[in-house]
Amino acid sequence: MEWSKCIALVTEPHASKWQTASDYVAKIIKTFSQDFGMYEYPKMVAADANDGMEYPMITLDGGADPDFRGLLVHEIGHNWFYGMIGNNETYRAALDEGFTQFLTAWGLRKIDGDTMITTPDKSNYKRVFREPKLAIDRNIYFRYIYDAMRHLDKPLNTHSHDFHNALGHENGYSHVYYKTATMLYNLQYLLGDSLFLNAMNHYVSKWKFAHPYFEDFRQSIIEYTHEDLNYFFDQWLETTKTIDYGITSIRRTEKNNEYKIKLKTLW
Ligand SMILES: [Zn+2]
Structure with missing residues (x-):
């Protein structure tokens, strides 16, 4: 087209x-x-x-x-x-709503920049002192972190009916949106921008109109990156463990006095 x-x-x-x-x-x-x-x-x-x-x-x-x-x-x-890949929202809402929530912050940032454009507050005080709303925080991270810190999120690989209130977005159902989107931004962090985008495009072109499931998404990302990411997908999809990075080393570089920080996951 x-x-x-x-x-x-x-x-x-x-x-x-x-x-x-x-x-x-x-x-x-x-x-x-x-x-x-x-x-x-x-x-x-x-x-x-x-x-x-x-x-x-x-x-x-x-x-x-x-x-x-x-x-x-x-x-x-x-x-x-759901419209082109053809995901089944009832069977695994995360594949549709979660990937779409990921796109929500992605699109806003690409079109309008990192800060959300909103109607200015009527109150002078709020206009001066309210912090700018970052698209990725408002649409993804805040909602995930708020529940994840209180251990209220659920494993993503769950049927919509098993949340027992999908329509009301209760009992952890909202995490088919926010936890999934956080997982995808974490995958970007792990792979780097270009490998992540290329791997996502590989998934889209391989499975367009073909109704894939989580196993197919996982497999196509691993297939493209040649990285064994099973540890990553196991944790995000099947458990309620939360991200916990530890610092293994910090090194000051010659150039511009920058610091290089090496991380490890503490899952
Ligand atoms: Zn939606």
Whole structure:
């Protein structure tokens, strides 16, 4: 597919705040097509529906620019994993919602930069003193760390029904989003940026429209990187152990007085 039409459908009362929506949709499609494999469908519609829901080629979204950006990135991002890879959200929600949550921070950072663009606070005090919201913290890390520190997260390789409240995002279900996304950013940290992106692209091109499961994802990343990452995936997917890095050595380099730090995992 060479061209995809990007369309925004908006209700009249919200029209003035949706003028940028179709451009933003195009930026999302372009970003994910470049980084994670070409969008395969002829169009993408963002519909102003006071909601957040994904369907192939159409997403229901709410809010207004700039606060709706994260939602647009998320719902459109779904078209890569459940929409093109073809993951089964009921069987393993992490493969769809988690990978899409990973894309949410990825897209926001690529399009808008590390700091989220939001409506300025009305209060002068908050405008001056409130810290900027980092896309990766707000969309991924804070939500994972908050529960992981209290041991409330669950193993990711779990059927949606076994969380016993998938619709309410309770009983650890929210970690199909945040823990999975944290795992993927940790995989990037482990492999380095280019090897990680190439391995993810290998997974996408190998399994596009082929309905893979976690075993297939794990296998395709190991196959591409030639690294035995079973220790990594075992911990993230099957257990509730948390990341714990230890420092094995710190060395000061000649150049610019920089420090080189060597880490090891303490799992
Ligand atoms: Zn979602």
